[in-house]
Amino acid sequence: MHEFSISDEIVRDVLDAVKENKGRKVLSIQLEIGELALLNAEQVTFWIHELFKGSVAEGAKVKVRTMKARIKCESCGYKGGIPSDPQSSLRHLGPPTCPQCNSFQFNIEKGRECILRKIQVVK
């Protein structure tokens, strides 16, 4: 739901890095979004494309990879991923229960990140 502000920050980070490295044009950027982050990849991509317009990154490819979540259950000790249900649009709201014992008491160890991995630049 806060895709615009995150995208704005990503664009600023990209343009700063390009300037610092004396790049002339950005070809692509690579993002990784955790499957439990409250961010929609399609909207993030849309905003980045919009915000790149008029800059050296206009037209750059935005590649988004999904990072698998990892949880640790406090009740049964389960460690691992969450069942994938690509149909569920509420997936990012978190797994409802531990896949092994159905407990709500678990810690999310991975899967809430939004990482700007790298950018490809022409010198």
Added chain:
Amino acid sequence: MKIIRPKGPEIFDIELEKDLLAKNRGLARENRKQFDLSNILAVDIMGSIGSGKTSLIKAILRKLGMGRKVAVVAGDLTTTIDAERIEMEGARVIQVNTGKECHLDALLIRRAIDRMKLDDVRVLFIENVGNLICPGEFPLGAHKRLVVTSVTEGPYTIVKHPYIFREADVIVVNKLDLAKPMKISLSKLEKDAKKINPSAPFIKTNALKGTGIPKIIHALGLKT
């Protein structure tokens, strides 16, 4: 001698490995340190639009009677309505307008506390923007997070937003007096809350009348 050179412009990768959400979490930890150093208990009040966040804060302030030893950061998109309402209770208030943003973040809180004289402040309430989704992802550094929902939001608010209710230290259901006309089962709401977050106290309130407010004060570890 024939020298072979690469054709065309040079393409290279810049590795950034920057976690954008981690930045906020880092700032939140710094805020927490600042609160601890100043001996302040900070409480993040979250809830949907119209759930009664401001009314709840007003009721708590009235019951606490700590005057200007309590400070409130009122987060809102554009107006100062909430700040003015809270100021009437005698607390220090600072308004943070997020403009287009759907949540407060740790940087806005840092700016707010930098502008405040915190010397004799003991308790800080942070009223988040009315929203049950985004604030869950942006910790502010508060010691306690309270989520308030109200019976007028219908019977499914808690099950529909497990993420934010999971993060809560205290869960409040407000507008208790309207449960009957709204045909809301409070025990069903309590069951939903306990299923998602069994350790958080579930408190029923009528903020306008002050019902349930002492329980909140107790649950937050404030003086009674």
